[in-house]
Each structure stands twice: as structure tokens, then as C-alpha cells.
Amino acid sequence: MKRMIWTACIMLASVAAWAQESVKPDAFEKGMKQPGVQLLDVRTAKEFSTGHLPDALLADFTKKDEFFHRLESVDKTKPVYIYCLSGGRSTAAAKWMRENGYKEVIELDGGVMAWKQEGKPLSGTEKSGPQxxxxxxxKSVASGKWILVDVGAGWCPPCRKMAPVVAQFVKENKVKLVNVDGEHDTHVMQKINAITLPTFLLYKDGKEVWRKEGIVSLEEFKAAMK
Structure with missing residues (x-):
């Protein structure tokens, strides 16, 4: 009898744990506002541009190389709240993440469709205005002795991870910063052949002297000026 009760308790605990992996919009909204939570959108960039949850990072699950690359900048030790359009992609992505060391991954049950049905707002609709x-x-890269060009986007996990490093480098080395919007400034992206976010270019006296894609350390930035 005791064994049966113990088995039942284990099963109930397992069901409770599973239930917490996928939550309704109200619970998801409350949870994603907690300190330290990382919000991850696994839809395509086109879907993302039609509206997304506030402060979300983007890692397109349909592009596996991009997905895995961007996940490298998502902290495994902190909670990740994840969503897609209706729940299918986020469930698959969350399963992989849990199996690969991400401590806490919470899915939005029903995805963006359920979120909108509850009347909850989206932000970041497609940008308007000139590039x-x-x-x-x-003109911008010729306007100082040392210029750092940061090609990135607010929804890009490694771009966001690099922000404090870039800020420290610019401040300590009296470098002028030029930001290129990797989602919107497509003409400039084509001109400088930047196809990965983030991409960093360093100019000296108006001429490109160094570039690197992805994560860059403070020491690498400093070494590029020598």
C-alpha cells in the first residue's frame, strides 16, 4: 500500500512538473516579467516583424545554424520563456533546450495566437521610414580617427550580449560608435557585405582596418587598434 502511495506521489509530481513547462498567456506574462528571465521568440524574422512580445530575442527555429548560434548567447542557468506562432516550434525547441542543459524553459501555450486572443499587446511592428x-x-565612418561600426539588432541574442562590451570599449578608447540596424538598413548591409549579426567593423581615418562577426572580447577590440 505504501509503495502504491509513493508511486502515485511520484506520478503526480511528474505531472505537476510537466504542467509547469507550458502555461497560459496570463501566467506566461506574469512569469516573463520576473528579474533575469530571457524571452525567446523562435519564429521567422518576417513573423517577428509583424509584432512580438516586449523585449523578446529572436532565434529562428527553422534555420538550425542560426538557432544554435544564437542560443550560445542565452544563459542556461537563467529561466527562458519561449514562444512561436501557435506552439509547435516552441515545443520542439524547448524539448531540445531541456535536453541540452537549459535549467528552466517555459512555453507559451498556444503561442502568439493565444496571446492575441487574450487581448494582450504586441510590440515592434514592422519599421517605417527611410533607411x-x-x-x-x-560620411559617418569618415568623421573621426577611430570609428567602430556595430551592425546588429535589438532582438539578436549575441548583439544584446555584446552591448556592454561595446559600450566599455568605446568609452575607454575614445572611439566613435556608428550603429547599423541589421534588420532595417539593408542598403548599407549590402554595401559593406555584412550578412551576420552582429558584425563589427573598425575604421581608421576613414578606411576599414578590421572586422569580425559574432562575439568579440574587449581585448580583441583593443588589439585591433594596434
Whole structure:
């Protein structure tokens, strides 16, 4: 009898743990606002541009190389709240993440569709207005002795991870920073052949002297000026 009770308790605990892996919009919204939570959107960039949850990072699950690369900048020790359009992709992505060391992964049950059905707002609708022109870019990179170009986007996990490093480098070395929006400034992206986010370019006296894609250490930035 005791063994049966113990087995039942284990089963109930397992069900409870499973239930917490996928939550309704109200619980998801409450949970994602906790300190330290990382919010991950696994839809495509086109879907993301039609509206996303506030402060979400983007890692397209349909592009496996991009997905795994961007996950390298997501902290495994902190909670990850994950969603897609209706729940299918986020469930598959969450399963992989749990199996690969991510401590706590919580799914939005029903995805963005359920979120909107509950009347909850989305942010970041597709940008309007002019892009940075290539002429303005040329003028910007020629406007100082040392110029660092940061090609990135707010929804890009490694871009966000690099933000404090870039800020420290610019401050300590009196370097002018030029930001290129990797989602919007497509003309400039084509001109400088930047196809990965983030991409960093260093200019000296108007000429490109160094570039690197992805994560860059403070020491690497400093060494590039020598």
C-alpha cells in the first residue's frame, strides 16, 4: 500500500512538473516579467516583424545554424520563456533546450495566437521610414580617427550580449560608435557585405582596418587598434 502511495506521489509530481513547462498567456506574462528571465521568440524574422512580445530575442527555429548560434548567447542557468506562432516550434525547441542543459524553459501555450486572443499587446511592428543611406554611412565612418561600426539588432541574442562590451570599449578608447540596424538598413548591409549579426567593423581615418562577426572580447577590440 505504501509503495502504491509513493508511486502515485511520484506520478503526480511528474505531472505537476510537466504542467509547469507550458502555461497560459496570463501566467506566461506574469512569469516573463520576473528579474533575469530571457524571452525567446523562435519564429521567422518576417513573423517577428509583424509584432512580438516586449523585449523578446529572436532565434529562428527553422534555420538550425542560426538557432544554435544564437542560443550560445542565452544563459542556461537563467529561466527562458519561449514562444512561436501557435506552439509547435516552441515545443520542439524547448524539448531540445531541456535536453541540452537549459535549467528552466517555459512555453507559451498556444503561442502568439493565444496571446492575441487574450487581448494582450504586441510590440515592434514592422519599421517605417527611410533607411540609413550609403552616403550617410560613408560620411559617418569618415568623421573621426577611430570609428567602430556595430551592425546588429535589438532582438539578436549575441548583439544584446555584446552591448556592454561595446559600450566599455568605446568609452575607454575614445572611439566613435556608428550603429547599423541589421534588420532595417539593408542598403548599407549590402554595401559593406555584412550578412551576420552582429558584425563589427573598425575604421581608421576613414578606411576599414578590421572586422569580425559574432562575439568579440574587449581585448580583441583593443588589439585591433594596434
Amino acid at each position: 540609413m543611406s550609403t552616403a550617410l554611412y560613408d
